[in-house]
Amino acid sequence: MSLKRIRLVMWKEFLQLRRDPLLLRAMFLMPILQLVFFGYVVAADVKNISIAVIDLDHSVASRQLEAEFASSDYFVITQHPATEAELQPLMDKGAVKAALVIPDGTSAALTRGEAAPIGVVVDGSESSSASIASGYAAQIVGEFNQRQIAASGMTIAAPGIDARIRVVFNPTLESINSMIPGLIAALLMISFGALMSQAVVKERESGTLEQMFVTPIKRNEYLIGKLTPYVVLAIAQVAVVAIIGMLWFKVPFYGSWWVVAVGLGLFLLTSVGLGLLISLVSHTRQQAQQTVMFLMIPQMVLSGFIFPVESMPAWIAPIANVIPLTHALVVLRGAFVKGSGFAALATPLWILAAFAVVIFGAAVVQMQRRLAE
Amino acid sequence: MTDSQPAVVARGLTRAFGPLTAVADVSLEIPEGGVFGLLGPDGAGKSTLIRMLATVLVPTSGDAEVFGESVTHRPGRVTPRIGYMSQKFAMYPDLTIAENINFFATLRGVGKADRRERSARLLEGMGLAEFAGRQAGRLSGGMKQKLMLASTLMHEPDLLLLDEPTTGVDPVSRREFWRILAGLQREGKTVLVATPYMDEAERCTSIAFMDEGVITQRGTPDQIKALVPGTLFELVSPEPRAALAAAGAVPGVASAHLYGDVVRVLLSGTDAAGVAHACANAGVAVDSLRPVAIDMEAAFAFLAEEGEAA
Numbered sequence A: 001m002s003l004k005r006i007r008l009v010m011w012k013e014f015l016q017l018r019r020d021p022l023l024l025r026a027m028f029l030m031p032i033l034q035l036v037f038f039g040y041v042v043a044a045d046v047k048n049i050s051i052a053v054i055d056l057d058h059s060v061a062s063r064q065l066e067a068e069f070a071s072s073d074y075f076v077i078t079q080h081p082a083t084e085a086e087l088q089p090l091m092d093k094g095a096v097k098a099a100l101v102i103p104d105g106t107s108a109a110l111t112r113g114e115a116a117p118i119g120v121v122v123d124g125s126e127s128s129s130a131s132i133a134s135g136y137a138a139q140i141v142g143e144f145n146q147r148q149i150a151a152s153g154m155t156i157a158a159p160g161i162d163a164r165i166r167v168v169f170n171p172t173l174e175s176i177n178s179m180i181p182g183l184i185a186a187l188l189m190i191s192f193g194a195l196m197s198q199a200v201v202k203e204r205e206s207g208t209l210e211q212m213f214v215t216p217i218k219r220n221e222y223l224i225g226k227l228t229p230y231v232v233l234a235i236a237q238v239a240v241v242a243i244i245g246m247l248w249f250k251v252p253f254y255g256s257w258w259v260v261a262v263g264l265g266l267f268l269l270t271s272v273g274l275g276l277l278i279s280l281v282s283h284t285r286q287q288a289q290q291t292v293m294f295l296m297i298p299q300m301v302l303s304g305f306i307f308p309v310e311s312m313p314a315w316i317a318p319i320a321n322v323i324p325l326t327h328a329l330v331v332l333r334g335a336f337v338k339g340s341g342f343a344a345l346a347t348p349l350w351i352l353a354a355f356a357v358v359i360f361g362a363a364v365v366q367m368q369r370r371l372a373e
Numbered sequence B: 001m002t003d004s005q006p007a008v009v010a011r012g013l014t015r016a017f018g019p020l021t022a023v024a025d026v027s028l029e030i031p032e033g034g035v036f037g038l039l040g041p042d043g044a045g046k047s048t049l050i051r052m053l054a055t056v057l058v059p060t061s062g063d064a065e066v067f068g069e070s071v072t073h074r075p076g077r078v079t080p081r082i083g084y085m086s087q088k089f090a091m092y093p094d095l096t097i098a099e100n101i102n103f104f105a106t107l108r109g110v111g112k113a114d115r116r117e118r119s120a121r122l123l124e125g126m127g128l129a130e131f132a133g134r135q136a137g138r139l140s141g142g143m144k145q146k147l148m149l150a151s152t153l154m155h156e157p158d159l160l161l162l163d164e165p166t167t168g169v170d171p172v173s174r175r176e177f178w179r180i181l182a183g184l185q186r187e188g189k190t191v192l193v194a195t196p197y198m199d200e201a202e203r204c205t206s207i208a209f210m211d212e213g214v215i216t217q218r219g220t221p222d223q224i225k226a227l228v229p230g231t232l233f234e235l236v237s238p239e240p241r242a243a244l245a246a247a248g249a250v251p252g253v254a255s256a257h258l259y260g261d262v263v264r265v266l267l268s269g270t271d272a273a274g275v276a277h278a279c280a281n282a283g284v285a286v287d288s289l290r291p292v293a294i295d296m297e298a299a300f301a302f303l304a305e306e307g308e309a310a
Helices: A003-019 A021-040 A060-071 A084-093 A106-112 A127-152 A175-206 A208-212 A219-247 A257-281 A285-302 A314-321 A324-338 A346-370 B046-053 B075-081 B097-107 B112-125 B141-153 B171-186 B221-226 B240-248 B273-282 B296-309
Strands: A049-055 A075-079 A098-102 A116-123 A161-168 B008-017 B020-030 B034-039 B061-066 B082-085 B159-163 B190-195 B206-211 B214-219 B231-236 B253-259 B262-267 B288-292
Touching: A003 A021, A003 A219, A003 B097, A021 A175, A021 A219, A049 A060, A049 A084, A049 A127, A060 A075, A060 A098, A060 A106, A060 A127, A075 A127, A084 A098, A084 A116, A084 A324, A098 A127, A106 A116, A116 A127, A175 A208, A175 A219, A175 A257, A175 A285, A175 A324, A219 A257, A219 A346, A257 A285, A257 A324, A257 A346, A285 A314, A285 A324, A324 A346, B008 B046, B020 B046, B020 B061, B020 B214, B034 B046, B034 B171, B046 B061, B046 B159, B046 B190, B075 B082, B082 B141, B097 B112, B097 B141, B112 B141, B141 B159, B141 B171, B171 B190, B206 B221, B206 B296, B214 B221, B214 B296, B221 B296, B231 B240, B231 B273, B240 B253, B240 B262, B240 B273, B253 B296, B262 B296
Parallel strands: A049 A075, A049 A098, A116 A161, B034 B190, B034 B206, B082 B159, B159 B190
Antiparallel strands: A098 A116, B008 B020, B008 B061, B206 B214, B231 B262, B231 B288, B253 B262
């Protein structure tokens, strides 16, 4: 490996990027536009929210209330933790998005004709689903009360159950707070797909790739020299989006920058690998561009970036899981909004690592095979 | 290295692309020094052959040695001694002439002092010096080719592999390009050049005719021209197409072609009276009909037809 040759290729690549009119648009103008666009426009519908029920009352009334939740389209009861303490890790991992807590003595209070407070806990890190979930929960509780009143023949004034909704992590339910971290990952993927996919095919098309092989340069030298400028740009882009997001949209940051760095680093490898792979297998720039478009749109739609995965039909969920962006979103939103650490985000981080190894590895293997053609 | 060592020795060089064999079992020896011309119609396999010699394409079978080093086993020892110029313009269009030249030369390990001296000399010699700061994509066709040649010469290779270097270049630039090649030959370099232009073939010291992946003829331009039997006549007529049709049907005419506005008739004998007669019968006026020396154009047409007949 010759550092001199790597530096030379890097210098050449920077020189070209500087003269590329696409660069400014793809790397910085587009992200800022997207930031404004997604920052102000958010809408979603939510169904089948996974919910945990903590029944501390163990009464007929509590089971009835649980049944009401179970029979609604909005919630799927997936967990029954015994105590409230067990709820926190479930929420950290994102296993449940909401929880219904029925305290001990609810049934007794109801029979006494007193107000019985129950808890509805909602994960606010995905604010759109959170606000909708809390709305549904309130509605179900309201209906439950109505039926209780009708059954007991009590007057309208009877208090019944008093639902106390508490949103954790993102108390104000600002959708922007979860949108900006998501946007950082999504933009990284889009602008990288667009730029990286052109990187090698451009040289193949211009014939300079062939010229490169009559020089002593090694393939790994070429690869490192070629990729480094793009990685530097990616980091600059992430910084720009994050800074604008935090200063202009006042997005709070509760987590650790290390988590963000590791998550984004792994996601960057995946994105660079994918772009490189497309660039290597494509024969023309146009072909590469079309492939990128073809791959980007489903990723944007299915990853949970705009529409929560919960709102999708059940058979889509496995597809969402094989999209790297899905996991990058979990990591970034977790770190930004919930302040989750490495332990809570271990699963998505490992999945991202696996994607990075497989995709980047495939790109390196293809590099050996395809360049010679 | 001894003086008698050939620049290129190819043995059974073969390359297939799927079911298509682009180069089939080519064995070839090119002595050091001189301009070796590779002729043949489009798709004859000229580019494929050159790319294998340049180490950018791996042969399906067979091998070749460039100055005694195998292109398949030791490509790293071959590349410093060759300059390969692909058919397509292969410089960065968004980098300037100077940046392109410096990039490739530095990549090849040419030192800073040498780079400065050589690029100044080469660009000056090719009339590119005043455009050194211009982006390569904005150059004319002829200037692009000269830039590529200059870049190819920066590491002072002993063998130049030039794949149709003057295709799509205006006649003036073509002549200039060949003047540069003649200068290189005088310096003792070996030049292997593929070309579709017959007038260029005349300027080679030795040529090979390639068709359907095999080399069908080899020799000096004179030897190749001597392969054409009979006499070549040029017929000038105000109605060349009608004259062509009339002449083509005459017995004893091996072939008849339109060459610009002139009909070229290859006769097995030396008497063109039959052609004149046929034209008169068809009512086609003939301004002149005279024998001309067989040139490469005629030899090329003849050999290509032979190839089709075979």
